[in-house]
Amino acid sequence: MLNNCRPKLLKKSGETVQLLRLASTNFEKPSNNGTSITIPKRINRSSTDILKAISSTIQRDPTASHYKYHDDPYLIPVSNFQKRAYALSQESGRKSAQWIVNQNPELFNHKVAFPPIEKFYPKTVYDENCQLDENVLKKTIEESMVSDSITVYNLLSQKGIEISSETQQALLELVCYYNSVDDIEEDWIEERWYTQSNKEREELRNTWKSKGFANFLFSTIKSPSAEHYSIIIQGMAKYNQFDEAYNLYKEACEKEFVLSINAYNSAIKTAIYVKEGADHKWLHIQEILKQMNNLGVPMNLLTLNSILIVLTTMSIKQETKKYALKTIAEAKQFNIEPCLASYYYLLQIFCSDKKMKSTILIDILNQLEGKSLVIKDLADTKFFVTAMENCHYHLQSFEIALRVHSILMTKNNYNLIGDSYKESVYYRNFFSILCKNESIELLMKYYNDLVPYVYIPEPSITELIVKSINTAAATELYSKIWSDILMFDQADREPIIIELTGGMAQNLFPSFEQPIKEQLGKLAGTIFDSIEERKEAGKIKSPWSGSVLGNLINVCLFGDNIDKASEIIKKLHTNQNKIIGVPDNQTIVLFFNYCIEKNYFNELLKCLEYSLEIGYVELDDLISKTITKMSLTPIQKNHLSKLVGKEFNVEIENNAESIIS
Amino acid sequence: MMFIDTLARIHPIRSSCLIFVRSKHVQAARYKRSLKGNKPLTYEMAGPPHTIAHIKGWNSWNTCNMLDGLRPAETAIDDEFIRRFITGTWHDLIASEIIIKRQHNIIRIAAITVQKISVTKMYFLIGYTEEILSYWLQCPIKLELQTVEDRTAVVFKYI
Numbered sequence: 126m127l128n129n130c131r132p133k134l135l136k137k138s139g140e141t142v143q144l145l146r147l148a149s150t151n152f153e154k155p156s157n158n159g160t161s162i163t164i165p166k167r168i169n170r171s172s173t174d175i176l177k178a179i180s181s182t183i184q185r186d187p188t189a190s191h192y193k194y195h196d197d198p199y200l201i202p203v204s205n206f207q208k209r210a211y212a213l214s215q216e217s218g219r220k221s222a223q224w225i226v227n228q229n230p231e232l233f234n235h236k237v238a239f240p241p242i243e244k245f246y247p248k249t250v251y252d253e254n255c256q257l258d259e260n261v262l263k264k265t266i267e268e269s270m271v272s273d274s275i276t277v278y279n280l281l282s283q284k285g286i287e288i289s290s291e292t293q294q295a296l297l298e299l300v301c302y303y304n305s306v307d308d309i310e311e312d313w314i315e316e317r318w319y320t321q322s323n324k325e326r327e328e329l330r331n332t333w334k335s336k337g338f339a340n341f342l343f344s345t346i347k348s349p350s351a352e353h354y355s356i357i358i359q360g361m362a363k364y365n366q367f368d369e370a371y372n373l374y375k376e377a378c379e380k381e382f383v384l385s386i387n388a389y390n391s392a393i394k395t396a397i398y399v400k401e402g403a404d405h406k407w408l409h410i411q412e413i414l415k416q417m418n419n420l421g422v423p424m425n426l427l428t429l430n431s432i433l434i435v436l437t438t439m440s441i442k443q444e445t446k447k448y449a450l451k452t453i454a455e456a457k458q459f460n461i462e463p464c465l466a467s468y469y470y471l472l473q474i475f476c477s478d479k480k481m482k483s484t485i486l487i488d489i490l491n492q493l494e495g496k497s498l499v500i501k502d503l504a505d506t507k508f509f510v511t512a513m514e515n516c517h518y519h520l521q522s523f524e525i526a527l528r529v530h531s532i533l534m535t536k537n538n539y540n541l542i543g544d545s546y547k548e549s550v551y552y553r554n555f556f557s558i559l560c561k562n563e564s565i566e567l568l569m570k571y572y573n574d575l576v577p578y579v580y581i582p583e584p585s586i587t588e589l590i591v592k593s594i595n596t597a598a599a600t601e602l603y604s605k606i607w608s609d610i611l612m613f614d615q616a617d618r619e620p621i622i623i624e625l626t627g628g629m630a631q632n633l634f635p636s637f638e639q640p641i642k643e644q645l646g647k648l649a650g651t652i653f654d655s656i657e658e659r660k661e662a663g664k665i666k667s668p669w670s671g672s673v674l675g676n677l678i679n680v681c682l683f684g685d686n687i688d689k690a691s692e693i694i695k696k697l698h699t700n701q702n703k704i705i706g707v708p709d710n711q712t713i714v715l716f717f718n719y720c721i722e723k724n725y726f727n728e729l730l731k732c733l734e735y736s737l738e739i740g741y742v743e744l745d746d747l748i749s750k751t752i753t754k755m756s757l758t759p760i761q762k763n764h765l766s767k768l769v770g771k772e773f774n775v776e777i778e779n780n781a782e783s784i785i786s
Numbered sequence: 787m788m789f790i791d792t793l794a795r796i797h798p799i800r801s802s803c804l805i806f807v808r809s810k811h812v813q814a815a816r817y818k819r820s821l822k823g824n825k826p827l828t829y830e831m832a833g834p835p836h837t838i839a840h841i842k843g844w845n846s847w848n849t850c851n852m853l854d855g856l857r858p859a860e861t862a863i864d865d866e867f868i869r870r871f872i873t874g875t876w877h878d879l880i881a882s883e884i885i886i887k888r889q890h891n892i893i894r895i896a897a898i899t900v901q902k903i904s905v906t907k908m909y910f911l912i913g914y915t916e917e918i919l920s921y922w923l924q925c926p927i928k929l930e931l932q933t934v935e936d937r938t939a940v941v942f943k944y945i
Contacts, residue, residue: 199901199933200908207905214906218913226921238891238924245924 190578193315203612205581209545212315220313251276259288266295271303275338294352297342301360305337318544333366351377355388362391367398383420386428389413393431403439407448410435426464429456430502433470442478449474465509465541466502468493472511476519486515490528497536506543509533510551517554523562526555552580560589565597577612584618591621595628600641603629604648616656617665623673626652630676633683646684649677653693668703669696675708682719690716691728698735707739717747721754726761733768819945829942830883848888861888864923868895875915879903881940893923896930898940908933 190201193212202208226233230247238245251257251265251273257280265274274296281288309317334340343349343357354377361370374392377384384392396409410432417424432452439445449471453463463471468489475483489512500506509529516526533539542548552575559568568590576582582590587610594602607625610616629649637645653674659665674693681690694716697704713736720729729751736744748769751757757765815835817827833842846865850858869884872895882898895915899908912929919927934940 195909195912195929195931197931197933200905200931202905210906211909214909215913218910218915219917220913221910222914222917222921225918233921236924242924245921247921 187574187578203577203581204614205549205583206614208581209319213319216313216315249273251280253280253283255280257281257284258286259292262288262296263292266292266299269299269303271299271305271307274299275305278342293342293346294356297339297346297353297356300337300339300342301356302363304332304360304364305334305339320544331365331367333361333364333369335366335369351382351384354382355385358384358388359391362394365398367395371395371399378416383422386417386422386425389417389422390425390427390431393428394434396435397438403441403444406435406439407444424456424459424461426456426461426467426501429453429461429463430466430470430504433467433474437470437473442474445474463492464501464505465498466504466507469504469508469511472508472515476515479519482519484520486512486520486525486529490525490532493532494528495535496532498538498541500541506541506547509542510547510554513551513554517558521558521562523558526558530555549580549583553583553586556580556582556586557589560586560593565593565599565602568593569602576609581613584615584621587613587615587618588621588624591624591628595624595632598632598634600629600632600637600645604644607648607652611655616659617667619667619670622652622656623670626673626676626680630679633680642684643686644684646681646686646689649680649684650686650689653677653681653689657696668705669700671697671704671706671708674704675712678708678712679715682715687719687723687725687728690719691725691731694728694731694735698731698738701738710741710743713741714743714747717751721751724755726755726757729755730764730768733765737768817945824944826937826941827943827945828882828940832942843885845883846886846888848886850888867922868893868919871919872897872915876911881934881937891925892928893919893925894928894930895919896932898932898934900937901933901935 189196193215194201194208200211202211226247230250233245233247251261255261257277259281262274262277262281265277278288278296309320311317339357339360343353346353349357354373358370358373358377361367361373370391374384374388374395377388393410393413396406400406400409414424414428417428429452433449436445436449436452453467453471456463471485471489475485498505512529513526516522516529533542542551556568556571559571572590587606591606594606603625610621610625615621626649629645633645656665656669660669674697678690678693681687681693697708713732716732717729720726720732733748733751736747748765751765752762817825817831819825830842830845838844846861848861849855850861865886868886872884873880876897876899879899879902880897881900885896887894887896903911908931912931916927916929
């Protein structure tokens with residue numbers, strides 16, 4: 126019966142429906158044998174939750190490049206230069222498309238999409254002919270278009286249109302935040318990724334535009350309120366105009382304004398430049414904190430961070446450490462959890478002393494492990510790179526580096542890596558620790574995982590990797606590392622080549638099986654060829670060095686690659702003036718012995734010619750050995766005697782005969 | 787085909803002969819044999835239209851022509867625009883048909899290009915094409931390119 130009347134009841138007011146539900150649950154209860162079913166509450170999902178759930182099932186594929194690059198062998202970048210060039214080229218293509226759209230806006234005014242997508246309409250240009258009112262200004266401020274807002278404001282004031290104080294304040298906030306200039310638009314992801322590092326190098330340089338629009342706007346306000354003061358102080362402190370910020374702060378204090386919390390934070394930061402010496406700086410901080418206390422403004426995370434920033438600039442380490450711990454403890458009382466930026470400052474404070482090692486990083490990692498981190502301060506992005514640097518130079522421990530790395534890899538924490546520069550510094554340090562402290566197996570595990578799609582080693586790191594291959598005598602890796610060196614375009618780096626060839630020549634063990642030997646011999650040949658090719662093309666400017674060639678000869682002979690070895694000898698002979706240094710004595714001896722053993726007379730002659738010109742010391746023995754051990758035809762003997770000179774030859778022959786007899 | 791079927795039902799004996807006569811004169815979307823037999827065809831070109839969905843796919847993938855589909859005519863025009871735009875922008879670089887796939891509001895454009903210009907230039911063109919087409923069609927556009935060393939790589943047969 127109830128079922129029948131349900132549709133009717135449902136149509137009635139909501140109350141009846143609820144009553145009905147209550148009634149139906151009451152009816153059902155007894156039939157369930159006393160076990161009640163608890164229906165979980167509905168979880169509100171956003172429209173993209175299902176996509177997130179799907180994407181969480183996928184892991185990073187170490188054999189695929191970043192998805193911003195096209196998945197095609199020709200289009201995948203293999204060196205740092207290419208990575209940057211390709212990503213920026215694509216963006217520059219996008220930029221030129223936008224330029225065309227903005228040059229011809231009348232062609233792009235059609236409205237196809239429904240609902241309309243603002244982003245795809247050409248940019249509105251504001252000039253005198255436009256119908257302007259305050260709402261337009263509000264809109265441009267909302268979209269944080271700095272230069273547009275400034276033009277609209279100017280046009281409005283030209284026309285004598287009054288704007289409300291709220292909008293004025295919003296405009297002031299905008300121009301103070303962006304220092305009166307347009308930031309790189311959010312659309313240009315690659316440009317931001319590759320230029321942020323340059324920006325930060327300007328750190329602590331006063332970049333505030335003193336004749337900018339922000340100052341102008343502030344001066345037009347007849348009686349600035351506490352909010353106005355707060356905004357401009359924050360803006361100035363953000364762009365390191367500390368003197369003026371501090372003056373304005375004092376002015377505001379005299380007027381007995383209660384500023385916003387972030388303005389006080391900025392005022393604390395001014396201590397970096399305004400005050401000198403640790404004591405004065407600390408007094409300055411205390412003064413402002415007291416002021417905040419009197420006015421009943423509670424501290425927040427940024428207060429903590431700005432105090433720590435000031436502490437990093439102090440020179441007396443013992444006291445700063447004490448102060449820093451005090452501040453953290455104070456913040457704990459307010460239930461303020463330090464963010465990555467705070468930890469970054471702590472690392473700077475505690476680990477700047479090279480003699481006194483501090484293990485504060487371990488404590489920090491204990492706090493961070495397993496957490497999903499979100500950005501709370503702009504400096505948060507500096508934490509991971511500094512932590513890895515700390516592991517490398519300060520603690521010199523791979524275990525801790527691995528912990529840092531695993532925190533970076535959990536959840537979405539990788540978003541906090543910062544930009545391309547920080548990322549590469551991070552991995553540079555990571556690989557340095559690996560190379561210096563860990564086994565070659567572990568190194569190669571990470572190498573295969575991260576190189577080349579995430580990180581491409583810089584020449585110095587490649588050298589370190591080659592070094593660790595050398596010390597581990599992992600000859601099977603030489604061909605891989607060489608092809609990688611070629612791929613990364615680092616074959617022109619002399620230290621790498623010297624290290625590689627030296628290592629190869631040292632790690633030749635007679636116990637190797639024949640195929641491995643041959644492989645090595647071939648590899649030495651290809652190394653010679655590809656470097657030679659690059660030298661001819663003018664890519665490598667520096668000349669060959671004799672010892673590198675000597676090492677290559679050693680490896681070639683070891684791998685029975687006599688053709689290449691004699692080619693190198695020929696190269697040495699013909700280009701004596703262009704090659705710096707000569708191969709080792711041992712190399713020449715080895716070459717002779719090899720030729721004698723295998724009966725390669727022509728190759729031996731080449732080597733002899735060369736060594737005669739260079740003037741090797743032990744040549745006599747070698748020649749006599751040649752004569753005695755090799756079965757020579759009269760013509761060959763003739764050749765030999767021509768080269769060494771007849772008398773010399775006779776003498777040696779006599780010697781040889783006497784040795785035999 | 788329906789016409790031929792009906793005919794076949796009416797004149798069962800002559801049907802095969804008729805079909806033969808009819809199909810002999812069909813020439814739409816078929817390539818003519820060249821005199822020397824050296825005209826290169828790609829895989830897509832080699833199959834006549836009735837092999838679509840048997841040995842080759844469609845060039846446009848969308849649901850506009852289904853029952854209650856939206857904007858069928860506009861989509862066809864847009865597709866033609868995209869094809870012309872791409873062959874013009876990627877001048878002398880496209881070595882295959884341009885496949886246009888629509889899913890929700892995304893248009894994915896696939897093609898095979900020849901490695902004639904430097905990679906940076908290619909990336910520039912990718913960025914440019916994607917951006918300007920999204921401004922024109924007001925939806926996200928994605929290019930899915932594959933590259934081949936030269937045009938002979940995509941030749942399926944010579945006729």
